[in-house]
Amino acid sequence: MRVMAQMAMVMNLDKCIGCHTCSVTCKQAWTNRAGTEYVWFNNVETRPGQGYPRTYEDQDRWEGGWTLNRRGRLQLKAGGRVKNLLTIFASPKQPSIDEYYEPWTYDYENLTNAPLQEHSPVARPKSLLSGEDMAVRWSANWDDDLGGGPVLTARDPVLRKVSEQVKLEFEQTFMFYLPRICEHCLNPSCAASCPSGAIYKRTEDGIVLVDQDKCRGWRKCVTGCPYKKVYFNHRTGKAEKCTFCFPRVEVGLPTVCSETCVGRLRYIGLVLYDADRVLEAASEPDERKLLAAQRRVLLDPRDPEVVREAERAGIPRDWVEAAQRSPVWRLIHDYELALPLHPEYRTMPMVWYIPPLSPVVDAVQDTGEDAEDAGNLFAAIEALRIPVEYLAELFTAGDTAPVTAVLRRMAAMRSYMRDLNMGRTPDPSIPAGVG
Ligand code: SF4
Ligand code: SF4
Numbered sequence: 001m002r003v004m005a006q007m008a009m010v011m012n013l014d015k016c017i018g019c020h021t022c023s024v025t026c027k028q029a030w031t032n033r034a035g036t037e038y039v040w041f042n043n044v045e046t047r048p049g050q051g052y053p054r055t056y057e058d059q060d061r062w063e064g065g066w067t068l069n070r071r072g073r074l075q076l077k078a079g080g081r082v083k084n085l086l087t088i089f090a091s092p093k094q095p096s097i098d099e100y101y102e103p104w105t106y107d108y109e110n111l112t113n114a115p116l117q118e119h120s121p122v123a124r125p126k127s128l129l130s131g132e133d134m135a136v137r138w139s140a141n142w143d144d145d146l147g148g149g150p151v152l153t154a155r156d157p158v159l160r161k162v163s164e165q166v167k168l169e170f171e172q173t174f175m176f177y178l179p180r181i182c183e184h185c186l187n188p189s190c191a192a193s194c195p196s197g198a199i200y201k202r203t204e205d206g207i208v209l210v211d212q213d214k215c216r217g218w219r220k221c222v223t224g225c226p227y228k229k230v231y232f233n234h235r236t237g238k239a240e241k242c243t244f245c246f247p248r249v250e251v252g253l254p255t256v257c258s259e260t261c262v263g264r265l266r267y268i269g270l271v272l273y274d275a276d277r278v279l280e281a282a283s284e285p286d287e288r289k290l291l292a293a294q295r296r297v298l299l300d301p302r303d304p305e306v307v308r309e310a311e312r313a314g315i316p317r318d319w320v321e322a323a324q325r326s327p328v329w330r331l332i333h334d335y336e337l338a339l340p341l342h343p344e345y346r347t348m349p350m351v352w353y354i355p356p357l358s359p360v361v362d363a364v365q366d367t368g369e370d371a372e373d374a375g376n377l378f379a380a381i382e383a384l385r386i387p388v389e390y391l392a393e394l395f396t397a398g399d400t401a402p403v404t405a406v407l408r409r410m411a412a413m414r415s416y417m418r419d420l421n422m423g424r425t426p427d428p429s430i431p432a433g434v435g
Contacts, residue, residue: 006206015265022257035235037103049143053095065226066346182242183349193224269326339395
């Protein structure tokens with residue numbers, strides 16, 4: 001056993017309201033510079049949607065991440081360490097600025113002075129790079145407006161006669177927000193794909209950083225990261241990425257995105273893991289077993305043997321105690337509520353998510369029954385507006401069983417807390433129903 005410490009994060013998606021405060025405060029802190037206009041170390045995606053950069057999950061299109069070769073060994077999809085210049089230039093599968101967006105701003109003079117017209121806003125967006133007027137073709141969260149169904153306005157007599165079919169279409173529409181930062185992976189493919197050795201994982205806390213002095217601008221990390229969380233600064237010619245706010249973390253402050261999160265949904269904590277088991281877990285041939293494999297890599301910080309090995313590895317005692325108190329560890333291990341994003345990318349991501357339960361209330365409200373009653377919540381999980389299959393594609397490589405288990409546990413907790421808050425005796429049978 002080789003014990004190492006890792007900074008990790010869990011986000012509770014039920015609480016995200018898509019306000020982008022996290023993105024903006026992060027940008028103000030870290031990427032408020034020329035060359036990083038399109039760079040969002042923290043972004044908040046509309047789901048379902050194409051993500052940022054657009055279609056980054058289409059791994060066949062971009063390459064990136066790890067895959068198993070024919071002998072069952074783990075290898076980089078992007079080709080691993082690059083052998084020669086030709087290989088570098090022959091591997092151009094990187095998102096273009098169109099897959100991100102061309103940064104733009106409003107022509108504010110026109111916006112504020114233009115005469116009132118029938119349609120608004122009347123000002124055209126202006127490119128931040130060239131200053132030209134531009135038709136915006138794509139931007140983050142475009143998906144918000146693509147939920148389906150026509151726009152209904154009370155003034156329009158045709159649309160007021162909404163058909164049953166259209167009503168159904170609206171009722172089946174679902175949406176939630178997915179905030180994303182770099183995953184600070186245990187098996188970071190960005191680092192493995194860098195020909196200059198400029199990307200490294202800090203031994204003390206696992207934060208993945210780019211050494212700006214060593215970076216030669218090959219951009220193999222952009223290709224190699226399956227989450228597309230390394231960005232290229234076109235002014236400096238260097239790669240940049242989320243730093244997990246290490247200068248703040250080192251003095252005991254939370255990351256900017258966590259501190260400013262309006263929904264208070266981000267939990268930060270130290271976890272301990274067995275570095276000897278990382279590659280074995282990442283090479284698990286059955287994608288659906290990757291969640292369990294990744295959970296096994298994390299060590300119980302209360303286990304006396306783990307504590308001993310941590311001390312032998314030079315991990316300070318107060319760090320071990322911090323790991324024992326870590327909400328991240330509890331949410332992943334004790335409560336089994338948190339799930340990793342796309343474990344099938346095999347990089348062992350360290351930002352985990354509690355999948356959203358909210359629409360379960362909508363799923364039963366038409367019945368007139370108490371939507372927060374545990375029985376109804378359990379039943380409604382089967383009829384969730386957010387299909388369990390969709391959540392499973394995001395968090396468990398398509399395996400619906402762990403997602404359903406998490407949702408049932410969340411439903412039980414919600415019902416239990418509601419009973420307590422209403423002054424009722426909580427139903428003791430609920431935990432048994434959760435399993
Ligand atoms: Fe590297 Fe972060 Fe991408 Fe993981 S998510 S491969 S640590 S840039
Ligand atoms: Fe979601 Fe919090 Fe970011 Fe707002 S600040 S978008 S609630 S993660």
